[in-house]
Amino acid sequence: MSTSALEKALPQPYDILDIRPLQPTIGAEIHGIDIGKPLDPAIRDAIRAAVLDYKVVFFRDQELTPQTHADFARAFGPLYTHPSTVQDDKVAPIHKISALDNGRERELKQRRGVRPGEAYHTDTSWRLVPTWGAVLRAVDLPPIGGDTIWVDAHLAYEGLPQDVKQRLEGLHVTHDFRPALNRVGHDYPIVAHPVVRTHRETGKRVLWVNHTQDPQILGLDLAESDALLDEILIQYKRPEFQVRFTWKPGSVAFWDNRGAVHFAVRNYGDYPRLLDRILIADEPLYADL
Ligand code: SIN
Numbered sequence: 451m452s453t454s455a456l457e458k459a460l461p462q463p464y465d466i467l468d469i470r471p472l473q474p475t476i477g478a479e480i481h482g483i484d485i486g487k488p489l490d491p492a493i494r495d496a497i498r499a500a501v502l503d504y505k506v507v508f509f510r511d512q513e514l515t516p517q518t519h520a521d522f523a524r525a526f527g528p529l530y531t532h533p534s535t536v537q538d539d540k541v542a543p544i545h546k547i548s549a550l551d552n553g554r555e556r557e558l559k560q561r562r563g564v565r566p567g568e569a570y571h572t573d574t575s576w577r578l579v580p581t582w583g584a585v586l587r588a589v590d591l592p593p594i595g596g597d598t599i600w601v602d603a604h605l606a607y608e609g610l611p612q613d614v615k616q617r618l619e620g621l622h623v624t625h626d627f628r629p630a631l632n633r634v635g636h637d638y639p640i641v642a643h644p645v646v647r648t649h650r651e652t653g654k655r656v657l658w659v660n661h662t663q664d665p666q667i668l669g670l671d672l673a674e675s676d677a678l679l680d681e682i683l684i685q686y687k688r689p690e691f692q693v694r695f696t697w698k699p700g701s702v703a704f705w706d707n708r709g710a711v712h713f714a715v716r717n718y719g720d721y722p723r724l725l726d727r728i729l730i731a732d733e734p735l736y737a738d739l
Contacts, residue, residue, distance in 0.1 A: 477693030576627035583730035592718035
């Protein structure tokens with residue numbers, strides 16, 4: 451049998467999943483699976499393939515506990531404990547993403563250049579080796595509002611005007627999260643990543659900037675850096691590159707932090723919205739750096 455005939459005979463990764471894309475390249479719901487139960491390796495690999503392809507996948511009507519939430523995330527790599535995680539349940543490094551975290555809000559407001567509606571970011575971009583995955587679980591949701599938006603950062607790059615792509619070539623951006631890290635006694639240097647990163651697994655070029663951590667492009671004066679970062683923000687805000695997810699009780703999102711940036715819509719007043727997030731470390735060789 452020729453290789454291509456053999457490939458056709460084998461099940462494609464998604465044949466074993468009920469996967470329903472929400473947008474052409476970003477966001478898919480996966481149905482018919484209880485992620486609170488141990489995953490068959492073939493199912494696990496299919497989910498992983500879907501996360502790489504769609505950048506973020508969603509599960510509905512799940513009944514996870516902190517333990518099963520962690521078990522699911524751990525199937526995709528070692529868990530990463532964020533320095534500001536308050537590990538009160540002792541089960542896993544669960545990071546409470548809470549609307550009551552006034553420190554986080556204050557931090558955002560004080561930062562140079564973060565205007566309302568512009569907090570598009572990736573998680574742990576301040577690290578030399580950012581976490582690759584995140585599994586976010588609804589815990590306490592406002593009756594309406596509080597959606598999350600993810601952006602296909604590859605499409606955002608592809609959609610840039612040619613001259614902007616050329617200007618970005620070879621440039622690096624710093625993300626300064628030190629004020630927040632210092633508050634929890636964590637000392638970490640400022641590192642720089644390529645503005646256009648190459649995804650380690652898909653090989654795709656992605657526009658990779660965290661607008662919540664005072665980004666600055668090295669080697670440019672501040673005005674020029676800000677102008678380029680604004681161009682990137684315009685890309686992130688384009689609806690054709692986005693998927694918007696409305697949380698319901700039992701919803702879980704699993705995304706590839708290297709292929710997407712995201713934004714939490716803050717439109718629910720004083721409601722104490724709460725989600726539990728578990729981060730998955732990247733590349734074992736460097737993950738501790
Ligand atoms: C996050 O920024 O990691 C969480 C997104 C959200 O609160 O919707």
